[in-house]
Structures are given as C-alpha cells and as structure tokens.
Amino acid sequence: MSASTISVPDAASSSVTGRIRSPRIPARLLLLLPAIIYLAVLTQAPFILTLWYSVHKWILDQPDLGRPWVGIENFKYAITQDTVFQQAVLTTLIITVLIIAVSLLLGLGFALLLNRKFFGRGVVRALMIAPFFVMPTVNAVVWKNFFLDPIIGLFDWLLTSLHLARVDFLTSYPKLSIVAIASWQWTPFMMLILLAGLQGMSEEVREAARIDGAAGWAEFRHITLPLLARYIELCILLGTIYVLNLFGEIRVATQGGPGTESTTVPYYVYQTIHDYNDVGSAAALGVLAVVFASLIAAGLLRLLVRTFREGQA
Template sequence: MTTSLAPGAAPERRAARPGPPKQSPEQRRIARREGWSRRLPLLPALVFTIIVTQIPFLLTIIYSLQSWNLLRPDGTTFVWFQNFVDIFLDSTFRGAALNSVVITLACVLASLVLGTLFALLLDREFLGRGVVRTLLITPFLIMPAATSMLWSVSLLNPSFGLLNWVIGLFGAGPIDFTSQLPLFSVVMALVWQWTPFMMLLILAGLQAQPKDVLEAASIDGAGWGKTFLYVTLPQLRRYMELAVLLGAIYVVNTFDQIYLMTAGGPGTASANLPFYIYQRAFLGFDIGQAAAMGVVTVVATIIIATFALRLIFRSFDTKD
C-alpha cells in the first residue's frame, strides 16, 4: 500500500539515530590516561625496536646515496641515486638476485612437500612416535654454521663424504658437489634444516582440523586420497601459506651455508644477495653500493611479505 503526499506537503522526516553519548572533558582525560596505562609497558620494547632496526636502516639509506669507499675515505660525496643505477647495471648483482630467488623457491617448496609428508606420518599413532618426532625436529635446532660444516665435510666431500660413498656403491665416480653443483649443495643443506619447521606448522594444522569432518567423509565412503585432497588440504591452506611466508623471509637471508660451503663460488655462481652485499662491503670496501643493495633487498622483501600477508589475512577472513 502506497501513500501519496499532497502538493506542497513536506515529507515526513525520519527520526535521527542517536549518536554516541558525548564525553565530558574529565571522561576524555580518564580514557586517555587508561589508554596510556595500557601502552606504557610496551613503550620500552617499541623504543628498543626503533633503535635496533629503524635507525640503522635510516643510516643505510643515507649511505646508499653516497659514493663512499673505505679505500678513499676523503672522497665521500652524495651521488643520490647513482648507486642504484650502477647496481642494476651490474650483471653480478642480477645473477645474485636470481640465485636468491632460485634458492628460496627451491628450498621452500621442497621443504614444504617433505614437511607435509612427515607431518602426515606423525599425525598417526605408531610405536615410537615421540622418538621419531624428536629426531625429525633435531636438524632445525642445529646452528647453521654447524649444518654447513656437516654437509660440506661429512656428506658432500669428494674424498670421504657419505653421499659419494653411496654413489660409489653403484659404480659412479666421486662428485665434488660444492664445486660442480654449488646451488644444489646449498639447497640440500637448507632443505634438511628447514623441513622440520614446515613439518611443525603442517602438523599443527593437521591436529587442529575437526575430527567430525573426517569421520563424515569416511562414512560417505571417501578414501584416504579424496579425504586429503578435498577435506584436509583446503584446511591446511592457511598453515601452508604461513609456512611459505615465514620460510621465504628467513631463507632469502641465507648467509652461513653459502659462506662456509661454497664461498659464493665458483666465482659468483652460488652467491646470493646477502653474500654479495658482504663481498662489496667487506672485500670491496664499497659501502655506498653495498648499502644500496641492502636497501633494494629490504624493500623487495617488504613488498613480497606485505602481499603474502594480505593473502593470508584474506583467507582467514573468508568463512569456510
């Protein structure tokens, strides 16, 4: 049923929604005081974080705009963005950036696959599961320097390495992995170290999934493969995304394995961005270009991490 207004009649105004009650100045002061009382315990941590992270990064940006070589301390001048132009024209820098991408992708993907397989194994009841879980976690607890020496000396050494001994059982000759396959050697050591991290995150996702959904899938006649593909895997998506994000942030900063296993060689064949920055700063004494490389690396990492975090938060906001 519709009603019509007579000509010239003013339309009936809707009642305005009551807004929030206005606070008195005393109430606002009390609210501000309570807010500061909650924030004050976090203030020392915030100040420490700013001093440790933001001030050095600000100085790095300033250094990246200068032509500063420690062999010529009196020739320090501002060249603004010339260092950034030079490093992008540097083929070695582009090769190190490509190596960083290859090492990060290979390590994260291989660790994620192996970690998922081990998590599926540990999600089942069997005799000695606690011992197996402890043994699988152990590589993540070993220091990166010790991991590097273990792989380069005990496993990959062409004369007495365990891997070459296994290859020799099949009649193949010894392989100098760190010289002939430097990137592959570094990736193997990183995968061995980071697989337990991925395994723990995936195992947490497996143990957090509701059991009634799995029971319903079993009652409906779904086998193990279909249950994993259509029920378990979608629920593990968030945990996998988080594992990939955290793993990529840490692996892209790899330095110990490259320094101790291959020294970036042969030549610069296995050098990634952190190692190449080290070479330019402490071997080439070029602080300006090393700082510019550091700024580019940090900015690229922040962009990728921000994009990945948005995807993760979007998946958490989406209702299943």
C-alpha cells in the same frame, strides 16, 4: 589471600613513583614505550641511515675521498650494470623457491606420518625436529665434509660403491647443494607447523567425510588440504622471510662460488661491505634487498589469498 597486606605498601609506592615520573603518562604506555623505542632505534633508524648512505659514495678505507652525494648512482649501477648483483637476485630467487618447495613437501609428508598413533612417536618426532636446532655453520660444515666431499664424503662412497662416476657436488651443483643443505634444516620447521594444523583438525569433519565416501586421496585432497591451507600459507610466508636471509650455509659450503654461482643477495652485500668497504654500494644493495623482500612478501600474500579463495569456492 594475603593480597591486602601486599597491596597497601605497593599502592603507596606506585603512587609515589607515579608522582615522581609523570602522572600524565598512563601505565599502558609506561610499559609499552621502552620496547617500542628500543626497537625503533635498533631497527628503523638503521634502515633510514641505510637510505641515507645509499645516495652517497663512501669507501671506508679511503677517507680522503670524502662522502660525496651521488644521488641514485649506486642504484643505477646495481640495477643496470652490476651483473653480479643481477645474478645474485636470480640465484636468491631460485634457491629460496626450491628450499621452500622441498622442505614444504617433505615437511607435509613427515607431518602426515607423525599424525598417527604409533609406538615411539615422541622419539621419532624429536629426531625429526633435530636438524632445525643445528646451527647453520655446523650444518654446512657437516654436509660439506661428511656427505658432499668428493673424496671422503659418504655420497662419494655410495656413488663409487655403485660404480658411478665421482661427483664434486659443491663445485658442479652449488645451488642444488645449498638447497639440499638448507632444506634439511627447514623441513622440521614446516613439519611442526603442519603437524599443529593436522592435530587441530576435528576428527568429526574427517569422519563425516568418510561416511560420505571420501577416502584416501580424495579425503586428503578435498578435506585435509583445504583445512591445512592456512598453515601452508604460514609455512610459505614465514619460511620465505627466513630463507631469504640465508647466509651461514653459503659462507661455509661454497663461499658464494664457484665464481659467483651461489652468491645470493645477502652474501653479496656482505662482500661489498666486508671485503670492499664500500658503504654506499652496500647500502644501496641493502635497500634493494628490502624492496625485493617486500615485493616477494606482498606478491606471495596476494597469490596465496587468491589461490586459497579459489580453492574454497
């Protein structure tokens, strides 16, 4: 190796830069701190500001009102009087739970199908992952116009061909339409994680189970599922964290409507800041959204840990 020829000038230069900077800061921190500081400035600082804004009344396009301190007024209003927000919390919860459930079940099915050897498996896998790559807005645009549209949609054509009544999905079932659109996108996510779990399973364990007489459903229920538990847990946790932020699909497909029927928390925050320029209220809603998400994440974690511990016992 020619390492020695490289190392000589480099050792010299690094000691020079070491002296110029601060010799007290070890390399470990020099490498680490820039990223940490950057993240803190761009993610933690804004949250602290969000807290600060949330206790003020501040309308962006009415500077003459000033920014008076209002204490917990914004929170009080959101929680006790703002029916749109209350509904949005419920809608977010319903939509998230359904999306996770549907995509997890479909993802598990797909993963089991893909965990076999067959011709063209790579292509099939690529096709099944594909929806995850589609940007949320295109996803919603395509579904809204090609499939769910009451006049030109393919579902409408299917329904009328079968002599069934015409359905305007996005108006009559806005929540379920969003669930369908988003589940299509999130199924590959679940599938990929569960497939990794299945492929990491040792064939020996399954073999041993088969010799013990476990087959079919029993093998799936008592061998495969418990071994997949950790992966399912990960699917639910990560999926929830991502899906709670769902926005593009709603903006394009329903705009939170009809009325406020498909308005979720992120969508409502967007409206409050973007349409009403109400910094104080939007900040309070943002804080509540963070609390809401943390409660869900913490609750999920405890629930999952308990469920799987019981399952193993």
